[in-house]
Amino acid sequence: MDLTLRSLESMFEDQRESFFERYFQLLRFPSVSTEPHYAADVERCSHWVAEFLQSAGFTVERWTGAGHPIVFASWAGAGPAAKTALFYGHYDVQPVDPLELWQSPPFEPEIRAGEVYARGAQDNKGQLFYTMSALCSILKHRGALPMNVKMIIEGEEESSSAALKKMLPEKRDQVRADYLAVVDVGMKSLARPWVGVGVRGIAAFELVLHGSDHDLHSGMVGGIAYNPNRALVELLAKAVDENGRVTIPGFYDGIEELPPADRAQLCMGTTADESLKLLGVAPFGGESGLSIEERVWLRPTFEINGLNGGYTGDGFKTVIPARASAKISCRLVPGQDPIRIQELVCKFLEAHCPKSMTIEVRKLGSGSALRTHPNAPIVKAAVAAFSDVAGTSCGVALEGGSIPISLDLSEASGGEIVFFGYGLGDDQIHAPNEHFGVDRMRRGFLTVGRFLAHLAGSA
């Protein structure tokens, strides 16, 4: 089967216009999975994805009933002796607030200076679309794929993948695969591409401190009422010390050290200047005395994602609020069991809850960290594909983010896992003005094709 770079390039150019039309259609669905009032849009989006794959020749199922629908597609035309590759992506997106900071509406994609601006432009609709499109195009134009292919495309990645987690155990036979590619990550720069061999895990929480049963007047009782805002500040300040180290007992226990040989293969050495330039952030957070990659890839965190209490509107209001709350998440690394970390965090917060406050800690979601060996066949195929498209060498890296579902997918499919994608540090995913490059969509298409060729041994 002709899957040379050149033939994939003509395949892409021949359909460039409809490719971007379809991509924009996908971006227009406000498929925000965490906000219940978008449920109908999430549903419509899942139908669109299913139809796209079905019309190209995939056998498609929509798994419903456990949450937002999961689209499962498969093509087994290579026969039972051939190996199977499973691709994972998601069609749901993050919330869009603060809306006023968007330069163009988040669900009306717009191209400015070669970048597509929209919520999900990168995470994950962009990367999902070039993957689906490459697989469908090869199937349509070559009449077959070089190996068996499956796809799982879920609608709850941004809210802990609850439905898929619940369904995977009973779908083990269907999702079984030799290789598993999670196309939902990025690299430091296009000039020096990398593929990912691991992600951090996560454990998320909501913390609420209740004081009085109603808001109080800060004059009438200021001096005797314990202010929940103060209690929250005192409690959260205790969780991390002045060196950026998490103080929760047992938090760092059992963390797997990376063997020196593996460590040497990783693309490390980001400087503080690069951090500032690529991420818009000076590296002053986290544990002191460690390199940037160590802190983002190899060490866990305790992060306050949201703070809320009392009056936050215009002017001021002399209130001692009835309650104050925080959203918290910990990034985890191999060796940390998310369930155990959840227990440790809850226990710590409850133990340090200031006197007279009622504390409520809700566990929101969790997932383990995951690492594949850099010399595994799937890693080699991905590295080769990225090298082909970039015309340069490709390294391996870890990923600081979490894809909570990746461990479940890896266990259910039994496949070797790799993480790749064309995300870059300043794509503003999870933030206003998310964007993704027009040319990266093209590269993604080519890379998926070449990856499949290398994996099937038909490169």
Place this chain on the structure above:
Amino acid sequence: MDLTLRSLESMFEDQRESFFERYFQLLRFPSVSTEPHYAADVERCSHWVAEFLQSAGFTVERWTGAGHPIVFASWAGAGPAAKTALFYGHYDVQPVDPLELWQSPPFEPEIRAGEVYARGAQDNKGQLFYTMSALCSILKHRGALPMNVKMIIEGEEESSSAALKKMLPEKRDQVRADYLAVVDVGMKSLARPWVGVGVRGIAAFELVLHGSDHDLHSGMVGGIAYNPNRALVELLAKAVDENGRVTIPGFYDGIEELPPADRAQLCMGTTADESLKLLGVAPFGGESGLSIEERVWLRPTFEINGLNGGYTGDGFKTVIPARASAKISCRLVPGQDPIRIQELVCKFLEAHCPKSMTIEVRKLGSGSALRTHPNAPIVKAAVAAFSDVAGTSCGVALEGGSIPISLDLSEASGGEIVFFGYGLGDDQIHAPNEHFGVDRMRRGFLTVGRFLAHLAGSA
């Protein structure tokens, strides 16, 4: 002039129906001074107040141009030799959020179990209305007042009285008075009334910490980005120590100790049980080792009125926000200069701002604390009036809240000041479901009449 309790009682009963009708009219104006979109309602409310006083025989002016209108009313019929009493109140109210916690709409007054529920039912429209109504009724039914009377009714008390503060210096001749009654406070219980001889001052702030110029992904940069939420928590935790003592250098300098004789006159001795019952709050806040009254009346505070940063909606969002903010206010006591305290607080916050954050501290408003001697004639007249109406003895007290304008009023008018009113600890002022008693409206009417009689020496 017949201003006996009995004659005032018939005067009230004869007009009971129209009294509550008018009171409800006043409550229906959503005159929230801190939120710009209510400006037209604030304006309409000021006209209603002005017309109410004018139709009873007062000479009325509306002072405009410096902010929300101020209503100034005067009656000088007692002649230049007679003394003048100046009453102060305000027609603006606090914001109403969280709206969903109100059992009936905040601007549609409703009587339940003898209490009127509405924003401003007590603070200050209720207390303002019984005051205005008593003065107007005496003037209409007796044809005169027993002494000269002035009223200043402003529309910005809940947002620092900026307009009145600005105008008072140029209105000194008009507002000159021998006595000044601020009818905007309360007492511990109706069974043991008190009048106030002092208020705490205030200094308010908005604090914003800026990290990156956009929201960041807590996976991609968690471990290197300094999270503004964490920076805010660390910074604010430093301002108060584990004994509830404010750590800001110089904060307690110069505080005037109350002489033991004056201290003995104060209605002290609230127990922890009473605090819990009357205020819905166990006395675990503030400085340890001090009595409840000391903490609320004689000591300053550092209170976090609002906290806001990152994602606070449903579910969670793995964000490291670009900024986090807090609203802060300090209650002050005699001897603390608000301007100096503002400088000290700003200096402290700026000095402890975590590395890599940009800090912005805005001064929002301030006012000094104030105390009158418990044996001053105006205090005696007020104590006598409350005794008459309650049929029991009346004490003196301080007030933990602040009426930032009271010092300006006291200086501009040159009058002896007293603070009184029928507020109770569980009226939920500044909170959802604010309410005020039907019978307290009656008592207020009678008390204002008797106060005037005692003050004029015609009791």
